[in-house]
Amino acid sequence: MSDVHQPLVKVDGLEKYFWENDSLLDRLLGEDPIAVRAVDGVSFDIREGETLGLVGESGCGKSTTGETLLRLQEPTGGAVEFEGNNVYDLEGKDLTAFRREAQVVFQDPFSSLDPRMTIGRIVQQPLDVHEVGSKAERRERVRDLLERVGLAAEHADRYPHEFSGGQRQRIGIARALALEPEFIVLDEPTSALDVSVQAQVLNLLDDLQADFGLTYLLISHDLSVIRHVCDRVAVMYLGEIVEIGPSEEIFGEPKHPYTKALLESVPRASTDERDRERETISGDVPSPRDPPSGCRFRTRCPEVIPPDDLEIDQSEYRAIMTLRQRVEQRAISLETVGDEDRRVDDDGEFVVENVDAFVADVKAQILETTLPPREDEAVTEALAPLAEENWDTAAERLEERYGSVCERANPDLGGGTHPAACHLVSAPGDSRSDG
Amino acid sequence: MSNVTDILRIDGLKTRFFTDNGQVNAVEDLDVRIEDGEVFGIVGESGSGKSVMALSIIDLIERPGRITDGEIWFRAPDIADELVETDAVDGDYVDLRAMSPEQRGLLRGSRFSMIFQDPMSSFNPSITVGEQIAEAVEAQRRARSNPRSLDAKSQHYGLTDYLLGGVLSSKRYVSEPSLDRAIELLELVGIPDPAERAEEYPHEYSGGMLQRAMIAQALAGEPDVLIADEPTTALDVTIQAQVLDLLAELQTETGMTILLITHNLGVVARMCDRVGVMYAGEIVERGTLGDVFDNPVHPYTQGLLGSIPDLQGVAERLQPIEGNVPSLLDHEMPDRCYFADRCPKAMEECLEHPPELAVNDRGQHATRCYLAETEYTAAKALPTDYFGATEAPAEADTAPEEPTATDGGDHQ
Numbered sequence: 026m027s028d029v030h031q032p033l034v035k036v037d038g039l040e041k042y043f044w045e046n047d048s049l050l051d052r053l054l055g056e057d058p059i060a061v062r063a064v065d066g067v068s069f070d071i072r073e074g075e076t077l078g079l080v081g082e083s084g085c086g087k088s089t090t091g092e093t094l095l096r097l098q099e100p101t102g103g104a105v106e107f108e109g110n111n112v113y114d115l116e117g118k119d120l121t122a123f124r125r126e127a128q129v130v131f132q133d134p135f136s137s138l139d140p141r142m143t144i145g146r147i148v149q150q151p152l153d154v155h156e157v158g159s160k161a162e163r164r165e166r167v168r169d170l171l172e173r174v175g176l177a178a179e180h181a182d183r184y185p186h187e188f189s190g191g192q193r194q195r196i197g198i199a200r201a202l203a204l205e206p207e208f209i210v211l212d213e214p215t216s217a218l219d220v221s222v223q224a225q226v227l228n229l230l231d232d233l234q235a236d237f238g239l240t241y242l243l244i245s246h247d248l249s250v251i252r253h254v255c256d257r258v259a260v261m262y263l264g265e266i267v268e269i270g271p272s273e274e275i276f277g278e279p280k281h282p283y284t285k286a287l288l289e290s291v292p293r294a295s296t297d298e299r300d301r302e303r304e305t306i307s308g309d310v311p312s313p314r315d316p317p318s319g320c321r322f323r324t325r326c327p328e329v330i331p332p333d334d335l336e337i338d339q340s341e342y343r344a345i346m347t348l349r350q351r352v353e354q355r356a357i358s359l360e361t362v363g364d365e366d367r368r369v370d371d372d373g374e375f376v377v378e379n380v381d382a383f384v385a386d387v388k389a390q391i392l393e394t395t396l397p398p399r400e401d402e403a404v405t406e407a408l409a410p411l412a413e414e415n416w417d418t419a420a421e422r423l424e425e426r427y428g429s430v431c432e433r434a435n436p437d438l439g440g441g442t443h444p445a446a447c448h449l450v451s452a453p454g455d456s457r458s459d460g
Numbered sequence: 461m462s463n464v465t466d467i468l469r470i471d472g473l474k475t476r477f478f479t480d481n482g483q484v485n486a487v488e489d490l491d492v493r494i495e496d497g498e499v500f501g502i503v504g505e506s507g508s509g510k511s512v513m514a515l516s517i518i519d520l521i522e523r524p525g526r527i528t529d530g531e532i533w534f535r536a537p538d539i540a541d542e543l544v545e546t547d548a549v550d551g552d553y554v555d556l557r558a559m560s561p562e563q564r565g566l567l568r569g570s571r572f573s574m575i576f577q578d579p580m581s582s583f584n585p586s587i588t589v590g591e592q593i594a595e596a597v598e599a600q601r602r603a604r605s606n607p608r609s610l611d612a613k614s615q616h617y618g619l620t621d622y623l624l625g626g627v628l629s630s631k632r633y634v635s636e637p638s639l640d641r642a643i644e645l646l647e648l649v650g651i652p653d654p655a656e657r658a659e660e661y662p663h664e665y666s667g668g669m670l671q672r673a674m675i676a677q678a679l680a681g682e683p684d685v686l687i688a689d690e691p692t693t694a695l696d697v698t699i700q701a702q703v704l705d706l707l708a709e710l711q712t713e714t715g716m717t718i719l720l721i722t723h724n725l726g727v728v729a730r731m732c733d734r735v736g737v738m739y740a741g742e743i744v745e746r747g748t749l750g751d752v753f754d755n756p757v758h759p760y761t762q763g764l765l766g767s768i769p770d771l772q773g774v775a776e777r778l779q780p781i782e783g784n785v786p787s788l789l790d791h792e793m794p795d796r797c798y799f800a801d802r803c804p805k806a807m808e809e810c811l812e813h814p815p816e817l818a819v820n821d822r823g824q825h826a827t828r829c830y831l832a833e834t835e836y837t838a839a840k841a842l843p844t845d846y847f848g849a850t851e852a853p854a855e856a857d858t859a860p861e862e863p864t865a866t867d868g869g870d871h872q
Contacts, residue, residue, distance in 0.1 A: 082696035082697070082698065082699075083696055189784045189785075191784065192784075219505035219506055219723065219785070220505070220723065220725075220764060220767050220768050221505065221763060221764060221767045221780055221781035222505075222780070222784070223767070223780075224766075224767035224768075224769075224778035224779065224780030224781075225780040225782075227769070227778055228777060228778055228780060231777070246696065246697070248697070248771060249768065249769040249770065249771045250769055252769060252770070252771055253769030253770070253778070254769075276771070276772075286698060287697060287698065288771070289701075290697045290698045290700065290701035291697055291726060291771055292700075292701075292704070292724070292726030292727050292729060292730040293726055293729060293771060293772075294725035294726045294728070294729050294753070294765065294768055295729055295753060296729065296749055296750050296753045296754055298726065298729035298730050299729065299730060299731075299749075303701070305698065305701040305702055305705060306698055307702065309666045309668055309669065309699070310666075310696075351652070351653070356652065356653050356656070357653060358653055358655040358656045360655075361655040391652075
């Protein structure tokens with residue numbers, strides 16, 4: 026549990042970027058490579074004997090974090106210490122030793138096992154590579170391992186396709202255990218399995234941890250699995266950790282608006298689920314190629330912080346911020362807003378005859394609420410330049426009045442046992458922190 | 461509930477796949493009634509036959525599969541009037557299986573439509589989303605004006621048509637009014653800036669947006685019944701919440717009936733009025749949401765509910781169902797309760813295949829389990845090793861998937 030153990034793994038500012046437009050042809054054409062910031066500066070500790078959960082939506086970088094900290098991928102920046110040594114500095118014998126101590130179980134039990142090898146050979150392969158024991162000893166060890174994960178030793182001569190998904194995942198686990206590792210990264214170990222089989226595998230992982238004193242990093246998008254298995258949880262969003270803390274606190278008193286939204290969104294399997302009021306968040310995860318400035322969650326955050334001098338309801342402010350994003354991304358079809366065909370002249374050029382009516386149409390289409398008169402006036406004035414397709418002026422006017430601290434500064438994660446990277450949390454005296 | 465009419469009645473449906481390994485009984489003697497305007501949930505694990513059941517209703521079973529028996533009665537008074545004097549009519553109901561393929565084809569889209577699990581592979585990547593939805597609109601329009609012409613425009617649409625489309629407006633892939641309607645539909649399902657997005661290709665959409673677009677396409681013919689096969693399984697949890705809200709909203713607005721197929725019990729709890737739990741091709745327990753979730757009788761239902769980790773609760777040990785889903789191969793399906801070999805309460809009775817038994821006299825809650833009528837007593841219990849060692853892995857020659865598995869097993 027969350028006793029004060031020494032950290033077994035210490036991740037410090039880990040970064041992993043992938044590059045697009047980075048081929049020779051692109052360079053000849055003079056195109057700049059684009060960085061996809063899959064993991065963008067994450068830091069956390071994994072203590073000996075605990076299970077740390079890494080949770081987030083697809084594309085948030087959780088699997089890349091797992092692979093990079095095992096050095097299956099070379100990092101762009103940052104360091105990972107395993108038992109006090111930087112993993113990326115290891116060479117030769119030390120690296121081999123690290124490879125024995127740290128193992129991984131992959132998500133897909135269908136593609137992570139070689140279909141041409143018997144499961145006995147699959148499980149034995151790590152022993153062969155690391156030259157552990159004699160041939161007979163290795164074979165004996167394989168039989169033990171298969172039985173330990175709930176398969177029959179006689180099955181060693183069969184091929185992966187003869188097993189069901191849950192059984193294949195057990196084979197993957199046996200392979201990871203072969204070298205008696207201390208640390209295992211479990212990358213979505215049960216998400217390809219049915220619930221009844223998932224429960225079997227989760228129980229098995231639990232037993233193995235108790236028997237062998239294993240340390241787990243469990244990567245999953247399934248919050249109830251994370252809740253069930255983990256001692257501590259880190260929540261990722263767009264390559265960053267937004268909140269980390271003990272499991273009970275993350276699920277009981279989530280601090281970050283994203284964590285709250287995630288928990289709200291999970292449908293519960295109980296009959297009162299239909300009447301449960303929940304606040305879901307709108308919009309999609311932005312692209313990691315061009316993440317939002319400041320806090321990366323601000324484009325969807327229901328609690329985005331208005332400027333101090335602005336008196337406005339939170340929901341109205343949220344609506345204005347969404348409008349601002351649409352203007353900044355130029356994602357409004359000006360020609361067809363409101364009544365179609367009215368804004369195109371005979372040459373097919375975009376022309377606005379009545380600016381007031383045009384702005385009213387834009388507001389009607391994009392804004393989800395009606396604003397108080399003062400703000401309505403300000404927004405109307407700010408949107409007027411759109412009639413001349415002058416996006417930048419409109420965006421500037423809106424930013425001047427409605428710019429948020431959330432877009433100017435990326436909040437730090439901070440320290441302590443349960444930090445959250447949010448301006449609402451880092452300023453505890455702020456009156457809006459419970460809004 | 462007496463004044464509620466059924467919109468769909470399925471009696472004794474059997475769908476089989478004739479594979480090299482033998483006959484697979486994907487759907488086995490299935491009876492179900494779906495009321496007009498309700499959300500009916502079908503829940504089960506992969507390989508339980510839930511997707512095949514949906515495909516059977518909409519007549520999309522492909523070789524080597526075939527519906528071998530059963531009746532699918534659909535309430536459609538107007539069609540019943542036209543078809544009167546044939547075997548296919550019973551009052552207001554028509555039997556989909558007794559109709560001619562042409563007549564049945566007419567119902568697709570206008571009466572039934574379906575949304576699939578994976579939006580990325582359900583759209584044509586080389587045609588814009590707007591055009592694909594407009595195609596559905598146009599197919600429905602043409603079907604209404606001229607029931608004989610059912611061809612979608614994408615059939616036989618080749619390079620010549622594409623080139624001619626640039627010159628002759630009559631050769632265009634879809635007409636202007638259909639495109640306008642497509643944009644309206646996109647707006648209805650909450651796609652921001654629909655006019656612009658209609659001109660984009662599927663790869664430019666995110667998964668959640670594309671699932672919305674697929675819903676828009678399914679709504680093109682204003683169907684009475686929407687079959688949603690794992691509509692949110694490929695989506696992230698925050699996006700799943702959005703899409704479920706959208707479906708619930710559309711259902712309230714249009715009053716359509718939704719048949720929701722999922723493996724996610726949370727989704728069922730969120731959306732459904734009544735639920736059927738499927739196992740090995742049969743509905744093993746059915747009833748209102750409360751019946752099934754709060755008073756489950758069948759040990760499989762109990763096991764399913766017991767094996768999901770609780771989001772709120774303190775971590776206790778999970779109660780998994782031992783063993784694996786049966787193979788569904790005909791020669792491996794003995795004439796007993798299909799769940800008996802995994803069942804913690806297997807009794808001597810269970811060696812005979814149980815009929816559907818009512819749990820109480822309110823008539824909604826029924827189960828294919830003798831426990832509905834008899835108490836479990838240890839005296840009648842089968843010895844634990846009766847079916848061989850259940851702890852041991854399944855037989856080596858069982859294929860884990862069924863041939864057409866559009867199952868709920870794999871997320872992401």
